[in-house]
Amino acid sequence: MSGYLDWRITDFPFQTDIPTRWGDNDMLGHLNNVVYNRMIETIVVRFTMGPLKIDWKQDPCYPLVVESLCRFHRPLSFPDTITAGLRAGRLGSTSVTYEIALFGQGDDVPASSGHFVHVFIDRDTHKAVSIPDPIRTLIETHA
């Protein structure tokens, strides 16, 4: 639970900045918890479309989320711009776990940390399939 205190943005080989919007804050004046999860999804999707070169609409298999987790360590608020970091964690035959951290501007340690598990699904059979080798190799370079 406290492991995130050792996490730094430089530990994450893939990063993206995500601006916040007025409507992301809830009535407590902080980003609503759902928005953190949206940011986690955002960096995962950008990673799949960028470094992994996945075409979600065309490839013969595609990633499907089966589990997600988010821990909230410090509140973030509009109008901060969030820097999200991603690295590959556990890599199985058909699934991969991404470790993700969200940093506000000036944060040394993550304001939020979590993970997101993708299973690769065959577009025709809708069954889990082995992660294609080229994608696996690209994932491994982001561990």
Added chain:
Amino acid sequence: MALQKPETRDDYRYFLSLQSRWMDNDLYGHVNNVTYYSYFDTVVNYFLIEKGGLDIHKADKIGVVVESHCNYSRSVAYPDLIDCGLRVGHLGNSSVRYEVGIFRNGEPDASAAGYFVHVFVERESNQPVPIPKPVRDALSAITVAASA
């Protein structure tokens, strides 16, 4: 990924029905994974308001989320009617773990199951405080023996 035994309605103690909305579906035509957390957020706060007397505008002690988690087993999609099942898996001094099941269109098995942890804090200082009694009483009524 090991398949887990699906949660059923009997596993939950309180239900709130929600009409899914057009914008809940993503490109795949299913409710987007993040939207489930909005369902969690909605059932938990509705319960606190309805059963715990929480005044979300004036309360000086509020619940803040410290952790959320979801396992997605099967998809749901607009225009499904969503039943959110709620129970409390752990009731601490200042924290509570809500466990939520998402059921579509009267189905007996949950399509997704997750949890959501609140710590109650004093709104001004943001310091943890004991859960206020009316809220605690409501939560006790839906607390079940510890689960996985």
